[in-house]
Amino acid sequence: YRFSLHTMECFCKRQPTYSSAALEEVEGDVAELELKLDKLVKLCIAMIDTGKAFCVANKQFMNGIRDLAQYSSNDAVVETSLTKFSDSLQEMINFHTILFDQTQRSIKAQLQNFVKEDLRKFKDAKKQFEKVSEEKENALVKNAQVQRNKQHEVEEATNILTATRKCFRHIALDYVLQINVLQSKRRSEILKSMLSFMYAHLAFFHQGYDLFSELGPYMKDLGAQLDQLVVDAAKEKREMEQKHSTIQQKDFSSDDSKLEYNVDAANGIVMEGYLFKRASNAFKTWNRRWFSIQNNQLVYQKKFKDNPTVVVEDLRLCTVKHCEDIERRFCFEVVSPTKSCMLQADSEKLRQAWIKAVQTSIATAYRDKSDESEKLDKKSSPSTGSLESGSESKEKLLKGESALQRVQCIPGNASCCDCGLADPRWASINLGITLCIECSGIHRSLGVHFSKVRSLTLDTWEPELLKLMCELGNDVINRVYEAKVEKMGIKKPQPGQRQEKEAYIRAKYVERKFVDKYAISASPPEQEEKTVSKSCEEKRLSISKPGPVRSNDSGIQQSSDDGRESLPSMVSANSLYEPEGERQDSAFLDSKHLNPGLQLYRASYEKNLPKMAEALAHGADVNWANLEENQATPLIQAVLGGSLVTCEFLLQNGANVNQRDVQGRGPLHHATVLGHTGQVCLFLKRGANQHATDEEGKDPLTIAVEAANADIVTLLRLARMNEEMRESEGLYGQPGDETYQDIFRDFSQMASNNPEKLNRFQQESQKF
CATH class of the missing domain: 2.30.29.30 (Pleckstrin-homology domain (PH domain)/Phosphotyrosine-binding domain (PTB))
Known part of the structure; x- marks a missing residue:
């Protein structure tokens, strides 16, 4: 209830049966509220202290696991498992620390401030009200005691009573206002603090669920290995018992005769x-x-x-x-x-x-x-054969290195992109950067629309995703997202400064305060789009010429006629960063003054991932459609450009795999028409709709059959069979059976690492 002015008026007119009881009830309620809040704050402080002690003990336990992992270095299974488990526990400790920090801000600090500030104001108002009430009572008594014949004293007492009543009414109104403000504010303060506290718990359990969901498949495999180890141990025990029984029956008098x-x-x-x-x-x-x-x-x-x-x-x-x-x-x-x-x-x-x-x-x-x-004599005169053997061993080493080693070899990736901590073990796959465990937790809290976090040691990496990480890197991304850091005089946070890290990362990736916003060209975007559209249309028309097909380095097959490439402006994935002087014929040379959407559109065709990252940082819509060129999207341009990594980058940053142009053709249609097997495999894995038809009523499977493209027909039919099987068995959202996954995994490996194996077309019947 709200303490009304009418109640105070009744109190002013000396009606204690109504006003005094209500006022005493309000004051008693406020006193009890103060006790409850003080108790809650003390309990919160005790909970936070206990939680921090728990985190300290948990960290010591985690360090014990790491020591046991180092001790078990001779057992690869035990060492790997304990290392992964200790990394996960460390992540949970970080999540616990964040939860306690948010609890301290939402419950302890907020409610303490309410008690110290708002309740203090109420008490001050109460003291003034009691003081003026006492003065009014004294004035009433004095006025009643004045004799009738003493006119001067009567007039003085009356004036004092009138002034006291006015002051009483003023103070009473302030007291009523303070009571009502307190009654209204306590609801919002209590609910706001508790809601913030519950949201902190929600984020904590979501982070824990995501962490252990990633660890789940490994734990399942480890459980299967453990079952096999139990079986093997039982078998070995039986064999040892048999050997022990046999040895006991032997004569050891001449045992040393069998020394070898x-x-x-x-x-x-x-x-x-x-x-x-x-x-x-x-x-x-x-x-x-x-x-x-x-x-x-x-x-x-x-x-x-x-x-x-x-x-x-x-x-x-x-x-x-x-x-x-x-x-x-x-x-x-x-x-x-x-x-x-x-x-x-x-x-x-x-x-x-x-x-x-x-x-x-x-x-x-x-x-x-x-x-x-x-050997020393041979080394004094080195031969060509020895050099070749050295290069072969190096090549084998590169093929066998882990995801962590490959990604950390990229310039700048040996330290965290945001705080500079050495040996980062986490990555943001849509940004293409490496992160330490603390920064990865902050990135995870931003949401997947800003950053998608994966572990370089705990997660399995698809070949196209690993190739994407190797195309970007911390140096490339920081040149875009930290372009104005030095000009603004801002210092990057150091390891261990979590609050500074959180504010810096949010300003860097969410608010994009450090991105250098270049000026838009004076020429209208429509004119620029028409210029590039004409060039792109000429290149698209050149694709329609029939001819033999060959594969490039990304598992993508291109048409050629008389030994010449039909796409003269295309560059291979190994020459993404050629000097500008070597690409003077490209229609997409200058993108500095384009609007971000058009820059992303052009860079996608050029296979220029740094330019694409720059365009996204400047606010480009990843699904931007070029109205002057059949409403083609950057993802369609990436298909035409012939880069598997470019398509993966756009998909990881939210590109719609089913967005179509005015001809009704989406990325899967264009990849099928061009015979880009690696891209078809990628789009099917990313949920492309293979049943969609273009304006001619053809779906991708029909186009692949007409082109006699055996590989793409195989992929499309397998995907369709897998989809029908999942629908019939009610397995919605499931990836499919192991055979289907193995085939697609093989195609992905070939498209990323051995694209020459995909060049199996019948050149005589190839049609576009």
């Missing part, structure tokens, strides 16, 4: 075992030590973890002989130019084996030395 040694052992150890060694002190004591012959040296250890002690540094300078002139049995001596070492085996056969092993090692040391000399 291997001079060509892979670990370099020729022979090893326990021997007694006579000390060189005055007492000539004998000590049992673990001896081994390795790397042309005789060494021993007191314990297995100790560093080996070298007895003989070079066996080529030594001799070995039996010793029969001492009391102990089975002794032999290894003699070097500087010293001798007396050793004792456990049996005669072991002594013979050790002597033979030392003699063989001596001969091997001489042979290895001669071979090493021959």
Whole structure:
């Protein structure tokens, strides 16, 4: 309820049965509200402190997991699993920290401010009201006590009472206003703080769900491996029990007779075992030590973890002989130019084996030395063959490197794009940048329409997506999104400054404050569009000429006639950044003064990803349609340009895969007409509608059949069969069976890494 002015009027007219009770009820309610809020704030502080202690303990536990992972470096499965789990737990700790920070801002700080500010104003107003009420009561008493015959005192008392009543009414109105403001504001303050608190929980659980959804497939695979490990362990246990039973029945009296040694052992150890060694002190004591012959040296250890002690540094300078002139049995001596070492085996056969092993090692040391000399002679005159073998090994290394290694090799990617922290393990796939774990959490909170975050170590990477990451990089994107940072005198946040990071990243990518907004050309955009439209239309008409087809480096097949390319302005994916002087014939040379949509349109055809990123930063609509050129979109231009990576970049930034031009043809239609197998595979994976027909009533499958394009027909029919199967079984939203996924995965790999394998057209029947 709202304390009304009428209530205060009644109080002014001395009607306590109504006004005093209402006023006391309001004051009591405010006092109780203050107690409740104080209690809630204290409970919130206790919860935050407990939560921070939990985060500290959780971080210590996570560090324990990492220590266990480092300890298990010899077991790749355990080390990889524990590392991934510790990274995920670290991410959850970050999410918890964000939750507690938001709780402190929404509950503790906001309600404390309400108690200190608004309730304090109410108390001050209450004190003034009580004071003026007391003064009015005194004036009434004085006025009642004045005698009738004392006119001067009557007039003075009446004036004082009138002035006091006016002051009372003024203060009473202020008190009423303060009561009503407090009653109204407490609802909004309480609800606002609680709503902010609940939204913080919502974001926390969404982030946790996304994190473990990405980790789910790996955990499922690990569970399957664990089941197999349990089966293998049980099998191994049975085998060991059988061996144990067999060994117990054997006679070990001649066990040392089966001793074997291997001079060509892979670990370099020729022979090893326990021997007694006579000390060189005055007492000539004998000590049992673990001896081994390795790397042309005789060494021993007191314990297995100790560093080996070298007895003989070079066996080529030594001799070995039996010793029969001492009391102990089975002794032999290894003699070097500087010293001798007396050793004792456990049996005669072991002594013979050790002597033979030392003699063989001596001969091997001489042979290895001669071979090493021959290699040095060959290295002094290098040949072409050795250079080729080096390049082959380098090529194999590049093919086998992980996503993390490949992406971090790009300039600037070895440190976080936003704060500069070294060795980033996360990436924004639509921006093409690498991020540290803290910045990745902030990017994730921006929403997928600004940044799509993936892990470089926990997630699996499709080949076209990995190729996209390698085409951009932190240096390229920062030249666009941080163009005015130095001019504005703004310093980038340092690692650990989370609040500064959050404000900087939001200003950089959401508000785009640091993007250099270039001036629009004085010529109208329509005139520029007509200029480029004429050039594009000529290139599109040139596509219609029939001729043999060949594949470029992205798994995209192009037409040629008499050995010449029918698309003279197209460039391959390996020459995206040619100098301007080498591309003077291109119709899309100057895009600095275009509107962002037209710049994106032109750059998509040119396969210029930095220009495309710049256009998007300037606010270009990724689905912008060129009205002067059949309402073609940047994605359609990327198809015509012939780049798989360009299409992937537009799709990751929200391009509509089913947007069509005036002829009713979408990107899938154009890719099918041009025979771009890699692009067809990409669009089908991204949800392209293959049932859509153009103005001639042809869908992509009809066009592919008429063109006798076996690969594209296979892809379209598989996609259609998979779609029909999912609809019949009610598996909506499911990716499809494993065979379907494997085939599409193979096509994606070929389109990105081996496009020459897709060049299997029947050139005589090819039609566009």
